[in-house]
Amino acid sequence: MSQSQTKKFIITSVICFLTATYAFSEKQRIVTIGGAATEAVFALGHGDEVIATDLSSTYPPEVRDLPQVGYIRSISPEGILSMKPDLVVATESLGPPAAKDLLKKTGVEILWLPEPNSYQALEASINEVAETLDSENKANAVLAKVKSQIDQAQANSEKWSSPAPRVLFFMRPPNASSPGMAGGNGTRADELIRLAGGTNAANSITGFQPMSAESIIEMNPDIILVALSNGHGGTEASIVELQNLETLAPVAAIQNDAIHGVPLDDIAFGPRLGEAVERWNGLFALRNAD
Structure with a gap:
């Protein structure tokens, strides 16, 4: 190969390398x-x-x-x-x-x-x-962590001496003037309750539906979860109001002070799913604590 050909080869190689490097490093929108x-x-x-x-x-x-x-x-x-x-x-x-x-x-x-x-x-x-x-490679690590968290929560629930708690999830909690919006079969809340070791007290309904005081009393959940979010779910104040509703006084979750606020994005079912399962499992475990 002549000197000029060698020089041309080197220049061409550098250009190809820089082009490939740029294409590889270029960020997408x-x-x-x-x-x-x-x-x-x-x-x-x-x-x-x-x-x-x-x-x-x-x-x-x-x-x-x-x-x-x-x-x-x-x-x-x-x-x-x-x-x-x-x-x-x-x-x-x-x-x-x-x-x-x-x-x-x-x-x-x-x-x-x-x-x-x-x-x-x-x-x-x-x-x-x-x-x-x-x-x-990152996907494998993310999924391994989530799977480990879910497996640990389910292992924890197998050690409980009491039956799986009956859990009622409210996207919007009831108050003195309006019924709550509860999650039934087919909702992400329903699936998350199961993954965390509980039973959905609202399994007689499908989707999110209004829930009257009479229905809540009939379901008699052991635990009530309220989604907390600015502008979309409940608030700490709404939980206090729910706790003090005289119409719901017979409900086990009310009597045992087992109403808990949880982040609304627990039911996003993204990469933090394992964290949500662990959180709910920990709340369910309180019912089984000595």
């Missing part, structure tokens, strides 16, 4: 829709590529400083497209249907994740995000 989707991207180390989220995405804290493109169940495709994303990561909860259909026709790459309602859905979501963003 990612828009995430849904708390579980947002948390998955951040947990896998790509949070610095997220340029916008939706209103249901509240964790990690830094997402609150990002632009928001609406709420997951009432998304405006125009808001998403205005961010000029390279990739949209969204759960199947995105709606309304017309908005979902329109997004699919835009040509923007969209990674659709399963409805976040079980460990299996979380596992699938983490693996899909990891494959898309080349983060398989």
Whole structure:
């Protein structure tokens, strides 16, 4: 090879190397829709590529400083497209249907994740995000931690001397003037109660439904959980009001002071699912303490 050919080869090699390095290191512009989707991207180390989220995405804290493109169940495709994303990561909860259909026709790459309602859905979501963003090793670590936390909680519950506690979850607790909104079969709350070692006292209903005082007394839960969130769930004050409702005085959870506030995003079913299971399992264990 002549000197000129060698020089040309070296220059070409350097250019190819720099081009490949740039392409590899270039960050994507990612828009995430849904708390579980947002948390998955951040947990896998790509949070610095997220340029916008939706209103249901509240964790990690830094997402609150990002632009928001609406709420997951009432998304405006125009808001998403205005961010000029390279990739949209969204759960199947995105709606309304017309908005979902329109997004699919835009040509923007969209990674659709399963409805976040079980460990299996979380596992699938983490693996899909990891494959898309080349983060398989981190995915294995995230899922191993979650699985370990769930297994430990279920092992704890097997040691309880009493039957599994009957648990009633309120998205919005009842008060003197209105019924509560309780989670029945098919809700994430129902699945989380099961994972944490409890039984859903509202298993006679499906979805989230208003719950009258008469129904609560009939269900007679051992434990009542109230979702706490600014503007969407209950508050510490609403728990106190619930505790003091004379109409619910016969309920076991009221009599035993077993009403607990839990973060609303416990039912997000993102990478922190194991933490939520541990938290609820710990509250259930109080009933079985000597």
